[in-house]
Structure formats: C-alpha cells, structure tokens
Amino acid sequence: MLTMNKINKIYQTDMVQTHALRDFDLQVNEGEFIAVTGPSGSGKTTFLNIAGMLEPFSSGQYLLDGVDVGRLNDNQCADLRNQKIGYIFQGFNLIPDLNLYENIEVPLRYRGIKAAERKRRVEQRLEQVGLASRAKHLPQQLSGGQQQRVAIARALAGEPRFLLADEPTGNLDSLMARQVMELLEQINREGATIVMVTHDSELARRAPRNIQVVDGQLADFTLYQGNPAAAVGA
Numbered sequence: 001m002l003t004m005n006k007i008n009k010i011y012q013t014d015m016v017q018t019h020a021l022r023d024f025d026l027q028v029n030e031g032e033f034i035a036v037t038g039p040s041g042s043g044k045t046t047f048l049n050i051a052g053m054l055e056p057f058s059s060g061q062y063l064l065d066g067v068d069v070g071r072l073n074d075n076q077c078a079d080l081r082n083q084k085i086g087y088i089f090q091g092f093n094l095i096p097d098l099n100l101y102e103n104i105e106v107p108l109r110y111r112g113i114k115a116a117e118r119k120r121r122v123e124q125r126l127e128q129v130g131l132a133s134r135a136k137h138l139p140q141q142l143s144g145g146q147q148q149r150v151a152i153a154r155a156l157a158g159e160p161r162f163l164l165a166d167e168p169t170g171n172l173d174s175l176m177a178r179q180v181m182e183l184l185e186q187i188n189r190e191g192a193t194i195v196m197v198t199h200d201s202e203l204a205r206r207a208p209r210n211i212q213v214v215d216g217q218l219a220d221f222t223l224y225q226g227n228p229a230a231a232v233g234a
C-alpha cells in the first residue's frame with residue numbers, strides 16, 4: 001500500500017538546516033496496524049506528514065497504492081489525500097467557530113458526500129466517541145480529551161482506507177486512551193490500514209507491528225508481535 005524508498009527531508013530555516021528524515025525506507029502493507037515510537041525530535045511527525053501528503057519531501061520515492069506521489073501536483077495530491085487518507089492531528093485542528101457536528105461534517109462536504117449520508121456518518125461517529133449529546137457544542141466548550149475524540153470522529157467519518165494518527169491518545173486519561181485504541185482496532189478490523197505515532201509504550205505493544213524512528217531513520221530494532229516470521233522478513 002505504502003512504500004517509501006530513501007526518503008530524505010531537510011528543513012531549512014535561516015542559518016539552521018535540519019535533516020529530519022535520512023534515507024528513510026518503509027513498506028506498509030494493506031490492513032496493517034503499525035505503532036511508531038522513538039525519541040522526541042527523531043522525525044516521527046515528519047514521516048507521518050509526508051505519508052499523509054501534508055508536506056513535500058526533499059528526495060527519494062514515495063508510492064501510495066502504486067502512485068508516485070513525488071510526481072503529483074498540489075491538486076492531484078489533494079485529490080488522492082481526500083480519497084484515501086484520514087489524519088488525526090496532534091493538535092486536533094478543529095475549527096473554533098463550528099460546532100462538533102459541523103466540524104465532523106466539513107471534510108465530508110469537500111468530498112461531495114450527499115446530505116443524508118453525511119448526517120448518518122456524523123451521528124454514527126459522534127455516538128462512537130461518546131459525544132452524541134454534545135453535537136451542538138463549540139470546541140472551546142470541551143475538554144482537551146473531548147476535543148481529541150472529535151478529531152478522531154472527524155477522521156473516521158471519512159471512512160479512510162489509510163488512517164494516520166499523531167499521538168491520538170496524547171491528551172486522554174488511560175481509560176479513554178484504551179477506548180480510543182479499541183476504536184482504532186475496530187476500524188483496522190473493518191479494513192483500514194493504520195499508522196499511529198505514540199509515546200505510550202503500553203498502547204504501542206498492543207499494535208501488531210512496532211517500528212521505531214531514531215535520528216530520522218528506522219531503527220534496526222523492529223518488533224513484530226503475533227507474527228514472528230515477519231520479523232525475519234519471511
């Protein structure tokens with residue numbers, strides 16, 4: 001589904017150059033659920049943003065379902081992203097003037113989904129994250145954890161085949177974090193491929209595949225649970 005070959009990302013700011021990803025290689029197969037861990041500043045968010053086509057890379061090749069992302073223009077990138085990718089942002093990215101219902105509905109409008117289907121999806125996802133009674137509330141009227149759940153509902157409403165999540169449980173207590181993890185596991189069983197960045201080692205261990213980013217590269221250590229054969233490339 002996703003193949004990255006020798007991806008490099010260099011940020012240039014004033015006098016400072018940061019090599020955030022170095023010859024980054026990764027293959028993600030359809031239906032996988034991968035947890036990404038690693039030290040702060042090691043490049044996890046950069047990798048996720050590039051995978052989600054939210055920022056360009058400096059060199060290398062990124063194939064998504066066989067499409068060479070580096071050859072697409074901005075509009076083509078946006079189309080592909082809309083079709084295939086859901087993204088749960090670290091900072092929620094909710095629109096402050098819209099209520100919860102509207103926040104979840106916005107990306108569905110962009111995709112041209114009809115009103116009745118939009119209503120069905122928004123209500124289903126609000127229910128699923130336990131916020132159905134808050135549909136008319138504005139984001140500022142919610143706690144950080146509740147806003148995080150809205151951001152998750154918004155990503156899931158798009159029914160993406162490929163879900164990228166940056167610290168989706170970062171603002172949640174441990175009970176809510178487990179519930180979010182169960183939600184992601186359910187979405188994964190329903191067919192979505194998931195890549196989740198997390199600092200929570202307990203949650204990471206629940207994912208069938210763990211990868212670690214260190215200094216902009218995949219660490220040699222890559223732990224596979226439940227499928228030891230995969231660890232040796234079999």
Ligand SMILES: Nc1ncnc2c1ncn2[C@@H]1O[C@H](COP(=O)(O)OP(=O)(O)OP(=O)(O)O)[C@@H](O)[C@H]1O
Nearest residue numbers: 011012013018020039040041042043044045046047
């Ligand atoms: N927009 C940017 N401009 C310049 N440098 C950046 C930018 N974004 C990230 N970096 C740098 O790239 C490196 C990797 O950052 P990144 O956010 O990908 O790390 P991370 O592993 O997600 O960190 P954390 O776990 O703290 O969120 C860091 O050195 C960071 O300072």
